[in-house]
Every structure is written in C-alpha cells, then in structure tokens.
Amino acid sequence: MTDKAGTDAQTLGLKNDPDWWRGAVIYQIYPRSFQDTNADGVGDLKGIARRMDYIAELGADAIWISPFFRSPMKDFGYDVSDYNAVDPLFGALEDFDEMIAAAHARGVRVMIDLVISHTSDQHAWFKESRADRTNPKAEWYVWADAKPEGSPPNNWLSIFGGSAWEWDTARRQYYLHNFLISQPDLNFHNPEVQDAVLDAARFWLDRGVDGFRLDTVNFYFHDRQLRDNPPLPKGKSLTGVEDNNPYAFQDHVHDKTQPENLAFLERLRGLMDEYSSISSVGEIGADTDPPATTAAYTEDGKRIHMAYSFDLLTEEYSAAHIRDVVETFERSVGGGWPCWAFSNHDIRRVVTRWNKGKDPDRFAPMALALLLSLRGSACVYQGEELGLSEADVPFELLQDPFGKRFWPAYKGRDGCRTPMPWREGGLAAGFSDAAPWLPVPPEHAARAVGVQETDDGSVLAHARRFIAWRRGHDALRRGGIVFHDRPEPILAFSRTGTAPILCLFNLSSAAQKVDVSDFDGLSALDGHGFAASGGGARGSIALGGYGVWYGVYNKKD
Incomplete structure (x- = not known):
C-alpha cells in the first residue's frame, strides 16, 4: 500500500x-x-x-x-x-x-x-456545460428537454422548495438541482x-x-x-x-x-x-x-x-x-x-x-x-x-x-x-x-x-x-451492544466484550430507580465524572435527573 x-x-x-x-x-x-x-x-x-x-x-x-x-x-x-x-x-x-x-x-x-x-453554477464545468449541447462537458450535468407544453421533464422537487428543474435559455433545456437553483447536479452516469x-x-x-x-x-x-x-x-x-x-x-x-x-x-x-x-x-x-x-x-x-x-x-x-x-x-x-x-x-x-x-x-x-x-x-x-x-x-x-x-x-x-x-x-x-x-x-x-x-x-x-x-474502555469504543428492557425514561444497554459494561441513562429530569437484580456481580465503574449512585447485585440503581451510571458484571456463558 x-x-x-x-x-x-x-x-x-x-x-x-x-x-x-x-x-x-x-x-x-x-x-x-x-x-x-x-x-x-x-x-x-x-x-x-x-x-x-x-x-x-x-x-x-x-x-x-x-x-x-x-x-x-x-x-x-x-x-x-x-x-x-x-x-x-x-x-x-x-x-x-x-x-x-x-x-x-x-x-x-x-x-x-x-x-x-x-457544484455551484459558477464552476467552470457548469459554465462550459450550459454554453451549448455539443461542447466537451455538455453531458457533465443532468439536462433534459421540456415537455411539449414547456413544463419540466417530471415531478421531481428540490429540498429547498419548488421544482428540482430550472430552465436554461442558452441550451433551451432544464437542468436538475436537488437543492438551490445555483447548485446544478452532476451527471454521475x-x-x-x-x-x-x-x-x-x-x-x-x-x-x-x-x-x-x-x-x-x-x-x-x-x-x-x-x-x-x-x-x-x-x-x-x-x-x-x-x-x-x-x-x-x-x-x-x-x-x-x-x-x-x-x-x-x-x-x-x-x-x-x-x-x-x-x-x-x-x-x-x-x-x-x-x-x-x-x-x-x-x-x-x-x-x-x-x-x-x-x-x-x-x-x-x-x-x-x-x-x-x-x-x-x-x-x-x-x-x-x-x-x-x-x-x-x-x-x-x-x-x-x-x-x-x-x-x-x-x-x-x-x-x-x-x-x-x-x-x-x-x-x-x-x-x-x-x-x-x-x-x-x-x-x-x-x-x-x-x-x-x-x-x-x-x-x-x-x-x-x-x-x-x-x-x-x-x-x-x-x-x-x-x-x-x-x-x-x-x-x-x-x-x-x-x-x-x-x-x-x-x-x-x-x-x-x-x-x-x-478511551480506556475498549468495550465502549469497539464492543457490541445489547439492549435491556426497562420502563421509560430509562435507556439500558450493555457494551459487550471480555468485560461487559452496563450503561444506564435517565432521559428525564426526575429521579428514577432502576432495577438491576438480573445482573450478577454488578459493580460500579467510576472516573467518568458522573455522580456515583448506590447499587449492586439483586438491587437497584438510583439515578438523579439526567443521571448516568456504568458498571461491570459477571459475563454469563
């Protein structure tokens, strides 16, 4: 390489x-x-x-x-x-x-x-493309003829409002723009x-x-x-x-x-x-x-x-x-x-x-x-x-x-x-x-x-x-993820690996108590800057408003 x-x-x-x-x-x-x-x-x-x-x-x-x-x-x-x-x-x-x-x-x-x-309509590619239908970059953008009555080729819309097609008087064709009129679409075909x-x-x-x-x-x-x-x-x-x-x-x-x-x-x-x-x-x-x-x-x-x-x-x-x-x-x-x-x-x-x-x-x-x-x-x-x-x-x-x-x-x-x-x-x-x-x-x-x-x-x-x-916890960077059923407003999941980490988040401003009795040997991880809360095996975790808690537990075979 x-x-x-x-x-x-x-x-x-x-x-x-x-x-x-x-x-x-x-x-x-x-x-x-x-x-x-x-x-x-x-x-x-x-x-x-x-x-x-x-x-x-x-x-x-x-x-x-x-x-x-x-x-x-x-x-x-x-x-x-x-x-x-x-x-x-x-x-x-x-x-x-x-x-x-x-x-x-x-x-x-x-x-x-x-x-x-x-691109921009000020790009040299588009300036050449719109000059006529025979220049070397004529097919670098998405051009299409009008319908017989003069309307755009189809019903496509721009995210920024209105039709995705803009009439060009030089080529007497429409060009495609998914965004602003000044942002013509390149023809990737x-x-x-x-x-x-x-x-x-x-x-x-x-x-x-x-x-x-x-x-x-x-x-x-x-x-x-x-x-x-x-x-x-x-x-x-x-x-x-x-x-x-x-x-x-x-x-x-x-x-x-x-x-x-x-x-x-x-x-x-x-x-x-x-x-x-x-x-x-x-x-x-x-x-x-x-x-x-x-x-x-x-x-x-x-x-x-x-x-x-x-x-x-x-x-x-x-x-x-x-x-x-x-x-x-x-x-x-x-x-x-x-x-x-x-x-x-x-x-x-x-x-x-x-x-x-x-x-x-x-x-x-x-x-x-x-x-x-x-x-x-x-x-x-x-x-x-x-x-x-x-x-x-x-x-x-x-x-x-x-x-x-x-x-x-x-x-x-x-x-x-x-x-x-x-x-x-x-x-x-x-x-x-x-x-x-x-x-x-x-x-x-x-x-x-x-x-x-x-x-x-x-x-x-x-x-x-x-x-x-x-940075010091590889499970959080590259481990798998498994969610656990908990009532709103609690989001609970584990990041899996050699030492799985249980992650608990209180998505509300009100204090919550989270049942963790289904985890064996659960113990808190500290050092992340969030307030510690009580908890353990067969117990519960008290989370304050917008509280966060991390812990390790025994991995089951």
Missing part, C-alpha cells in the same frame, strides 16, 4: 492504524463560525489551527471540517466552484497545510467535507464526471487528509428514464425533512439512492485504499429506509467505511425511539459500521430539540455520554461540549436561504451555526474582533469556553473527563 500523504503523519504513527475510525470521536467544525483571525467576521483555517490545542485537550480523535473550497457562498460552501482551491474567505492552500500539520502534530486526524453530488470528482478527492488525499465526510452520499445518481416519483405512502416518512416541505410528500425512488451508486462507491473506496489509514463517513439524507441504504453503502471493506442518517437528528426523544433506531441498524447492516450524531450544522441543537433548552448543565453531559456509549463512531458538533442551545436568529439577520424560503414555520439552519463562544466578553465572545456574520446570543457567551474551563463542574469539564475515561 502506498502512502502519498506525506511524512509528518507517518512519524507520529497516525497512518499505522487502519481501523482508527472505529469508535472514534469526530469533532465537527463549521469553519465560518469557529474562529476568525483576520477580523472579517467569518472564521478561517488559521482559526482552526489556533484552536487545535483545545480540540486535542477535548480528546477528539479527528476533526471533520465543513467545506472551505472556493465558492460563491450561496449555500455557504456547499456550492463548490473549484474543488482544488481554498476560498479566500477561509485563507489559502498554505493555511490548510499549516492547519493539517498542527492537527497531526497533536495526534488529531483531519477529515474534510467532499461535496460532489452537485458520465464516467468522465466520476473521474473528475475522484481526481478532486485525490488532490486532498495527496495533501494529507485522513478521510472524507461525503455530503448527500445517496444523491449522486438519478434515474436515467426520469420517471415521476410516486406519492409517499401512508406510514412512511423522510428522515431529516420537515413535514411542511412538499418534498416530504414524495417517495423519492427515482431522483436518488439509485443502484448505480454502489459501483461508484467501490471506485471511491479503491482510491482511498491506495492511501494508508483513510476513512469516510457518508451522509444519507431524505431516505425512507436509512438502515437498508446504510447496509448497502457500508458493506464491509467494499464501499464507504461508515454512514449516518437523520434518525437520531429528529424531534422524537424517548428511550424506545433510540433503542429502535439502534437495534434496527444492528439487524440491518451486517458487517457495516455506524456513525451517530445528535447535532450538526443542518439540525436544531440537541439541547433545544430534545430538552427544550432546560437545565443544559445536566442534560448536555448525559446526551454526550449517551452518544459516545452507542456502538459506533460519534460526530460531536462544535458547541455540544459546551451545552449550547439553538440560537434564535431574527428574520432580519437570517443568512440561510433555506430558512428564508420556509419562514416562519421553519427558521432554517442559522440557529445552530452561530459563532463559537470563546470568552464571555467582547463584541463576538472571542470569535472575532469584528461584527460576526451571525450574532452570538448572550446565553451562548455566558457558556463560553473561558467560563467553563475554570469550572470543574461545567459541561466542558464533564466532556473532557468522559472522553478521556472512555
């Missing part, structure tokens, strides 16, 4: 563990909102490098950086106009190289967002397109990245026949799509999640396997059967390494729901590996979504411990370790085109994208010396890193202790 990623990571041994991603803690950074170093109100790559000690001290195994490629920023970087360039807003290629060196020097791997289902996006991935692998987060990984291919989508059957739902969006009315069997995607993912895996210790996590969005899609996409050793869906990024919050999601995955995926997230840059923060913002100092540590105790890897979104709630951004300050389109029933994604608070005072809570691109709410400034670092009982202190403690 050839490693083309440079020698810095080799020296530190980062390239010598091909399975590093199993059970890893992946810290997601939204670069616009992490740290600004040039006083323009927008975060940058130098800011990420500046805060690398913080990331390492948190205990992250890797960071995932949302897009920083050259872009007109209509969708804040998810509309790429040049895959091989850093947008000047975030810095330069040299800044990326320095950032990745800073990460590797601290034992932190770097994964980047690869957005290849679509064209082998030249596949080669081009694989070349883009190679460019960053050669610069030393340790893997990719694959945006909308199930959107790459479309039905060649352009058949209409049928209505969504009763009883089915689309994960990650609000029910006030007409996109949720269709069963998207033809505009995404096509069988041809499997062969392309094998090509992508083949490229990644040319390099040492590379990993990938795919985002499976707006899917009616995420476990089945995940199983196909993560078939062991053949396609991507792991995937996550929006099943635990919904409003539904109960022990039964969490158990059902995880057990359904376990039944479906075979040798595949899960990746779980409770928050990200597209979804209301978990402190608000599941707990309505109440008592974040108790809820947030419990939620983080739960996320990191499930079998799989975990994506921790910036600010989760501080217990940040969803910000309320007024319409006049809103930046997100998605939110502007569906306001006020849906306020968009800006509430989870506000800047990271580093200190309590100042114009932007230490994020910038200028007015930030989104406001920092006072309640976030009060929970700033500088405030919490001096408080041994803070959410941040809990997060650091717990992640360090988890």
Whole structure:
C-alpha cells in the first residue's frame, strides 16, 4: 500500500492504524463560525489551527471540517466552484497545510467535507456545460428537454422548495438541482464526471487528509428514464425533512439512492485504499429506509467505511425511539459500521430539540455520554461540549436561504451555526474582533469556553473527563451492544466484550430507580465524572435527573 500523504503523519504513527475510525470521536467544525483571525467576521483555517490545542485537550480523535473550497457562498460552501482551491474567505492552500500539520502534530486526524453530488453554477464545468449541447462537458450535468407544453421533464422537487428543474435559455433545456437553483447536479452516469470528482478527492488525499465526510452520499445518481416519483405512502416518512416541505410528500425512488451508486462507491473506496489509514463517513439524507441504504453503502471493506442518517437528528426523544433506531441498524447492516450524531450544522441543537433548552448543565453531559456509549463512531458538533442551545436568529439577520424560503414555520439552519463562544466578553465572545456574520446570543457567551474551563463542574469539564475515561474502555469504543428492557425514561444497554459494561441513562429530569437484580456481580465503574449512585447485585440503581451510571458484571456463558 502506498502512502502519498506525506511524512509528518507517518512519524507520529497516525497512518499505522487502519481501523482508527472505529469508535472514534469526530469533532465537527463549521469553519465560518469557529474562529476568525483576520477580523472579517467569518472564521478561517488559521482559526482552526489556533484552536487545535483545545480540540486535542477535548480528546477528539479527528476533526471533520465543513467545506472551505472556493465558492460563491450561496449555500455557504456547499456550492463548490473549484474543488482544488481554498476560498479566500477561509485563507489559502498554505493555511490548510499549516492547519493539517498542527492537527497531526497533536495526534488529531483531519477529515474534510467532499461535496460532489452537485457544484455551484459558477464552476467552470457548469459554465462550459450550459454554453451549448455539443461542447466537451455538455453531458457533465443532468439536462433534459421540456415537455411539449414547456413544463419540466417530471415531478421531481428540490429540498429547498419548488421544482428540482430550472430552465436554461442558452441550451433551451432544464437542468436538475436537488437543492438551490445555483447548485446544478452532476451527471454521475458520465464516467468522465466520476473521474473528475475522484481526481478532486485525490488532490486532498495527496495533501494529507485522513478521510472524507461525503455530503448527500445517496444523491449522486438519478434515474436515467426520469420517471415521476410516486406519492409517499401512508406510514412512511423522510428522515431529516420537515413535514411542511412538499418534498416530504414524495417517495423519492427515482431522483436518488439509485443502484448505480454502489459501483461508484467501490471506485471511491479503491482510491482511498491506495492511501494508508483513510476513512469516510457518508451522509444519507431524505431516505425512507436509512438502515437498508446504510447496509448497502457500508458493506464491509467494499464501499464507504461508515454512514449516518437523520434518525437520531429528529424531534422524537424517548428511550424506545433510540433503542429502535439502534437495534434496527444492528439487524440491518451486517458487517457495516455506524456513525451517530445528535447535532450538526443542518439540525436544531440537541439541547433545544430534545430538552427544550432546560437545565443544559445536566442534560448536555448525559446526551454526550449517551452518544459516545452507542456502538459506533460519534460526530460531536462544535458547541455540544459546551451545552449550547439553538440560537434564535431574527428574520432580519437570517443568512440561510433555506430558512428564508420556509419562514416562519421553519427558521432554517442559522440557529445552530452561530459563532463559537470563546470568552464571555467582547463584541463576538472571542470569535472575532469584528461584527460576526451571525450574532452570538448572550446565553451562548455566558457558556463560553473561558467560563467553563475554570469550572470543574461545567459541561466542558464533564466532556473532557468522559472522553478521556472512555478511551480506556475498549468495550465502549469497539464492543457490541445489547439492549435491556426497562420502563421509560430509562435507556439500558450493555457494551459487550471480555468485560461487559452496563450503561444506564435517565432521559428525564426526575429521579428514577432502576432495577438491576438480573445482573450478577454488578459493580460500579467510576472516573467518568458522573455522580456515583448506590447499587449492586439483586438491587437497584438510583439515578438523579439526567443521571448516568456504568458498571461491570459477571459475563454469563
């Protein structure tokens, strides 16, 4: 196997563990909102490098950086106009190289967002493609003739509202866009397109990245026949799509999640396997059967390494729901590996979504411990370790085109994208010396890193202790998982291995008593930072509100 990623990571041994991603803690950074170093109100790559000690001290195994490629920023970087360039807003290629060196020097791997289902309409490929129907890139995007009366080719809809088809006067055809009109979809049925996006991935692998987060990984291919989508059957739902969006009315069997995607993912895996210790996590969005899609996409050793869906990024919050999601995955995926997230840059923060913002100092540590105790890897979104709630951004300050389109029933994604608070005072809570691109709410400034670092009982202190403690328990990182029947609001499961660990979570703010009489030789594990509770064989465990308890027990043959 050839490693083309440079020698810095080799020296530190980062390239010598091909399975590093199993059970890893992946810290997601939204670069616009992490740290600004040039006083323009927008975060940058130098800011990420500046805060690398913080990331390492948190205990992250890797960071995932949302897009920083050259872009007109209509969708804040998810509309790429040049895959091989850093947008000047975030810095330069040299800044990326320095950032990745800073990460590797601290034992932190770097994964980047690869957005290849679509590009910006400002990309050179699209400008050439739309010029006429005979140019070399004419078939690089999804073009189709109008129906005889001039309407779009079919009934496909954009997630961001309206038809998924936009008329182009130069070609006198429609082009497909699953998202914004300015985000035309690439035509993956064209082998030249596949080669081009694989070349883009190679460019960053050669610069030393340790893997990719694959945006909308199930959107790459479309039905060649352009058949209409049928209505969504009763009883089915689309994960990650609000029910006030007409996109949720269709069963998207033809505009995404096509069988041809499997062969392309094998090509992508083949490229990644040319390099040492590379990993990938795919985002499976707006899917009616995420476990089945995940199983196909993560078939062991053949396609991507792991995937996550929006099943635990919904409003539904109960022990039964969490158990059902995880057990359904376990039944479906075979040798595949899960990746779980409770928050990200597209979804209301978990402190608000599941707990309505109440008592974040108790809820947030419990939620983080739960996320990191499930079998799989975990994506921790910036600010989760501080217990940040969803910000309320007024319409006049809103930046997100998605939110502007569906306001006020849906306020968009800006509430989870506000800047990271580093200190309590100042114009932007230490994020910038200028007015930030989104406001920092006072309640976030009060929970700033500088405030919490001096408080041994803070959410941040809990997060650091717990992640360090988890690192010493292999069952929590790579063991199996078995759930135990307990009444709401208790979630109980064991992480299996040589020494199985019983994990108990009280999902409510009220104290609960948990029967553990069916476990032999049960004894508490300590050192994770949560308050100890009484318990033992043939006894019970007393859990306070949002309480967490871990114990070992005798393994039965």
